[in-house]
Amino acid sequence: MSPVSLCPPLLQRKQTLLALCVSFLPFPAFDAYAEDRLATPDNFASMPTKSGKDSEKNTQSPNDGRAPRSIEELLVLGQRRNASTDGTGTYTVSAVSTTKMLLKPIDVPQSISVLGSQQMKDQNLNTIDAALKQVAGVNVNMYGDGTGGFTSRGFGLQAQYDGIPALSSLSFAQQYDLAIYDRIEVLRGPDGLLQGASSPGGSVNFVHKRPTSDFQGNASLSAGSWDNYHAVVDVGGPLGHSKIVSFRLVMAGTDRKQFYRVAQDKRWTIYGVTDIALTPRDTLTISVTSQGNDTTRYLGLPRAADGSDLGLPTSTYVGASWNRSAVPMTETEAQFEHLFGRGWRGRLAYRHRDAATDMRYAYLTAYKPTTATGNFAAANARYDESNDGLDAYVTGPLHLFKKRHDLMFGVNYDRYTYKGGGASTTATAAPALANLTLGNSTSISSRTLPQTITNRFWQPYDQWGVYGQARITPVSPLSITLGGRVSGYLSRTQRLSPSPGAMSTTIDRQGILLPYIGGVWHFTPHLALYTSYVSTFSPQSAYSIAGQLPPVRGNQIEGGLKAEFFHARLGLTLAGYKIIQKNEAIYYGAIGAVCGLSGVSDCYVAAGKTRSQGAEAELIGRPAEGWDINASYTFNDNRIVNNGQATQAGLTYAGNSPRHLWKLWSHYRFEPYRGARKNVWSVGGGLNAQSGTWGTNRLVTQPGYVVASIQAGYQWNRYLSLDATLNNIANKRYYQRLGNLNYYNFNGDPRSYMLTLRSNF
16 A cells, blocks of 8 residues: 555544655655645545546545646645536635636635536536626626627626636637536636736636546536527546546537527537646646537617617517628647646646638618618628737745745736728618618628628737736735736737738837735634735727827726635625726817827827726525525626716716626535435526616616526436526516617527436446
């Protein structure tokens, strides 16, 4: 028997033998943690494994005597500091990887939420937008072609993938099937330290599934209203007994019609990932994802001239029968992780994504409610997008003055390129687009589409950054986090057709400094007060008479309380925040169009300013055996301080951003979560509610609404279960997004059901 396998039995007899066990461990990377926290027999007994197998088989030591395959799998002397949610069977969040230090949520001096795999399964969530609708403080506004806009605290959210920042890859972009992700981590408030150029809303970190330590497989088949079908197959495990190489393969497909006429959405996704243990301290991970989609592009319903609802049936479709959006995507990612020893570890990661968009659609440009007719436009667009991201960092402990301090520093580079263009025609040029009823819009001929796209551009965007952070512990209850980032940003554009042009620089900003200050005071190990000051920037291309405007700057002050209950199974966050964004461009027409490099462009001044402040409360985890809950309330007051129009000062800044937002989902299993249990019932239910909002036109408004759902499940045995979900129980009529008088007004889903059959093998 190995020294490692002897440790748990010895600990059950005497905790004082802990030091003896640790001294025999073959990998000194764990030694640096010896003075931080003592393990108890309960730690070993309650530790889940990544395999997702039933707990009766999970009685072995936490890592089976091997070195951790990844940073997320590191142990803290018997306590699994593992951010993975795969196979845990609970909503409890043990750690977050967004900060790169792999901290518990209570130790992060900002608001951060995690949506794990168990809640995704319980609610039958299959898309990114459906998942983010369940996250505290996040607003989701769909755009009718599978893309959406995502905001928090009145500002846009940015994307990360396994901690690699990505420009222009969240809002208005197609997303992969939710089945390929282990969890979604949402940091609310500015994330300039790791993200670089971004708005103050925060960042969403999509963490991919990884290979499991033991072979596992599962499959699901869902069927629901409006011929909504979704299927997933997920298999993986080690190749051979040595477990040096392990893999995971996820395949998912969607074929659904919408509740409004004509529209459909077909998607198919395949994701493969391989872990290679090059040495006990070195792991190489390579993954490839590919997705195709064929989606009806739909721009929503019109409103009356005064902005009121026309009361059109929810099944109404406005647009041609040939409206389409096809966006095949391919993503590759490589990660190399190394354990240096003494608790230090590092990661080098690279990500590349390609997307080719082909869209053609007709949409309403002017509507006359008195005659129930309108004029349309026809448009098509073809463009290629690519994202390249590189991130490298090291992190580890430093022991000074008998205290442990944690350091992290790294660099990242991100490039986004756009190549292509679009063309459109209106009713003025094409009489066939004029004076049509909404019902006749489906018969618009595709001949109205512009046959050629003459205006095509190439636009690359580059940013780089050097960042660092130190988590200092001057006294045991207090940790102070100091950090900063130095960023650079470059944006260029070149006309490709009809006549090629020279490359021109639209934005060039270097050496932008972003500070970060935070503090956490633990009154007890499970109760802490926190505060932080964080910042971000967003470059802008406008010019004043003195030159290019400085970047928009955003700063946030946040403070609150974080707590853990029931042996850290249930987490509570109470937060208050205030964001100031300034330097926004305001048009300055008093001196004429004499600005820019050529001296003939419009002039602007960096005098715009907005403010967002509010409070949040979130409760997530397991308050009792079998009972999981995710509940939140968000109050947000965002206002225009100055946008150049005196009549708008003090008005709400962000449309479709409710002042009050409630989210609740609760799920209960009538037996403790055990994969080997038979004939187990479960029930769940939740609601999403919000106060009134307005659209891109302030005349377009709607009052607040509440949408509720219920779920019931039955598990025959460890291999087979069935879930039934009923959404929008009251069949509430509401708009999930508001736009202007002619389009971008999207009804929310009416009452619908979904049945899901799951199998584990």
